[in-house]
Amino acid sequence: MTIFTAKSLARVLLWSSLSLAASGCQQEESTSAPDSEHFPKVSSQRLIRSTNYDTEQVFTGSIRAGNTTAIGFELAGKIKHLAVDSGNHVKQGDLLAQLDTSLLEAEKRELQASLAQNRADRELAQSTLKRSQALKQQGYASAQQLDELKGQLSSLQAAEQRLRAAIEANALRIAKSTLVAPFDGIIAKRNNNLGEVVALGAPLFTLIQHNNPQATVGVPVGLAQSLQDSQQLTLTVKETPYLATVAGIGAEVNPVTRTVPVRLTLPTDAKVINGELAYLHYNKTVDTAGFWVPISSLTDGLRGLWNLYVLVEQQPDQYLIERRDIEILYTRGDQAFIQGAISEDERFVTQGLHKVVVGERVMLNTQVATR
Incomplete structure (x- = not known):
């Protein structure tokens, strides 16, 4: 039977306490330090600085x-003939429509008859004046008679000029009763039908230039x-x-x-x-420096800013997630041009932001291509 002294008993108890403390520390370390293989894996890219960005507005x-022209007759009248309709292609000078010119033709004949009468009256006045001048030399005609005959002849000459101007105006109205295309184009719309009476200047067709x-x-x-x-x-x-x-x-x-x-x-x-x-x-x-990143790598921030999750290396193959405030300057498709508290060559999380939190340790997903 072993007999322990007070000194040896104290030594045994001390060694037992140290052994229990050592085993407890080893157990705590084994439970508090997780295996790095159990860290979540994230896809990432490196930030590449650009000195400018192109925008497309x-x-x-x-x-x-x-030339998109609403064309019509310069005169009022009844439509006698329609040569084209909507959708037709026309060349410059092609006939489009005509008005009834019966009244103008009658006016033309009347004016021509008046001109013929004027010609006859003028010839008579000239003959009378010539005879009166001969009689004046013989003392059988007065100066008053000669003056009256000269005035009558001048009046007839003025009437002839007036009739000729009226005939020209009549011919012009007859010409303007025919509507022709002012340029090559397509008839986009026809507004009136055959036999209708159109007002002066009313658009008959809409013509679009070729x-x-x-x-x-x-x-x-x-x-x-x-x-x-x-x-x-x-x-x-x-x-x-x-x-x-x-x-x-x-x-x-x-x-x-x-x-x-x-x-x-x-x-x-x-x-x-x-x-x-x-x-x-x-x-x-x-010309503004910044970085292109996928829009999927951004999250909402405070005060109108956005956040980017940046990976800060702690140990080989181990990274800590940090949140950085950034500002979006321009977006194009699924990319955004940003500025903020970030630096070139830093890594950032590109996808799966809902699966990680700030301060978490992660590993890189080597199966996803990075740059």
């Missing part, structure tokens, strides 16, 4: 031919001031791009849209129709 306008397509687009004042005549810009109609030329820049701001109208000329072979929507694409380079 799109402005909406409409197509309108260089091979002169144009677009009018409203742009901000600043952009309008930066454009120049003959500058070429990209214009899209029905998803078809055209290289358009600036033909004119307005000098007044639209009070409703607060934009300045810009007129652009499209290629002559552009397949466009009056009234179609046209989209003006304007590219501009902004």
